[in-house]
Amino acid sequence: MHESDSIVIIPTYNEKENIENIIRAVFSLEKCFHILVIDDGSPDGTAAIVHGLIDNEFGDRLFIIERSGKLGLGTAYITGFKWALQRSYEYVFEMDADFSHNPNDLPRLYAACHDEGGDVAVGSRYVTGVNVVNWPMGRVLMSYFASRYVNFITGIPIRDTTAGFVCYRRRVLETINLDDIRFKGYAFQIEMKYTAYKIGFKIKEVSVVFVNRREGTSKMSGGIFSEALFGVMRLRLDGWFKKYPKIKG
Numbered sequence: 001m002h003e004s005d006s007i008v009i010i011p012t013y014n015e016k017e018n019i020e021n022i023i024r025a026v027f028s029l030e031k032c033f034h035i036l037v038i039d040d041g042s043p044d045g046t047a048a049i050v051h052g053l054i055d056n057e058f059g060d061r062l063f064i065i066e067r068s069g070k071l072g073l074g075t076a077y078i079t080g081f082k083w084a085l086q087r088s089y090e091y092v093f094e095m096d097a098d099f100s101h102n103p104n105d106l107p108r109l110y111a112a113c114h115d116e117g118g119d120v121a122v123g124s125r126y127v128t129g130v131n132v133v134n135w136p137m138g139r140v141l142m143s144y145f146a147s148r149y150v151n152f153i154t155g156i157p158i159r160d161t162t163a164g165f166v167c168y169r170r171r172v173l174e175t176i177n178l179d180d181i182r183f184k185g186y187a188f189q190i191e192m193k194y195t196a197y198k199i200g201f202k203i204k205e206v207s208v209v210f211v212n213r214r215e216g217t218s219k220m221s222g223g224i225f226s227e228a229l230f231g232v233m234r235l236r237l238d239g240w241f242k243k244y245p246k247i248k249g
Ligand SMILES: Nc1nc2c(ncn2[C@@H]2O[C@H](COP(=O)(O)OP(=O)(O)O[C@H]3O[C@H](CO)[C@@H](O)[C@H](O)[C@@H]3O)[C@@H](O)[C@H]2O)c(=O)[nH]1
Pocket: 010, 011, 012, 013, 014, 015, 038, 039, 040, 070, 071, 072, 073, 076, 095, 096, 097, 098, 100, 143, 162, 163, 164, 165, 185, 186, 189, 213, 217, 218, 219, 220
């Protein structure tokens, strides 16, 4: 039996080229992490690959939730967070399936919370310069200036506000009202960090290199981008009027 205090949530939509490799990469790390895949009915059969690995090799540390259709990255993570909170995991990670996040960085995110007192550890592309490989220049500039824009509007004290490579301590997810989180794409990532920051949790940035996917395609869309653009202003308004929960204990 492989016990672990850590669960890595991997949302998937059409990731058949990546899913087995990313699962094997996580399980080859020295520290034992469990994995929860949230698959949104991928037509390419991603879920069947995961079921095969559960049945034949990793039944004690690999789990899957299948949803009926493409319901968005944000709600996939909320579903995963709630699942993790019903179990005893102390550290809950977000990670993409496509190797744009390097699984070898998971132990560094873990250490930032476990050993260095962070409540949230963010795998950040912008701690020193811009650590992004193989993105078209347009997307690099958009992402970088989007993060600066979010800093300017919200005051979140980290440089990579849209990052999707994150470790949350259990108490953060227990304190945030997950049913109140309303955004789905980049704005989901901003909303989670902003809410943790407003509550008073300690957020640490860990410098990582983000590598554009080699297999499969990005699922982000113009709608998700504009959700972020205008959502940030709504978050700022919330920040003035909303009562955030208190940290327990
Ligand atoms: N279950 C589920 N998974 C999804 C969905 N949309 C995307 N995914 C999965 O979510 C991961 C990220 O999707 P991409 O489409 O590759 O995202 P990206 O554009 O590269 O965005 C990444 O970087 C952004 C910051 O620049 C991050 O904000 C974002 O969270 C993500 O990490 C992949 O594993 C993908 O299969 C969905 O609707 N449902």
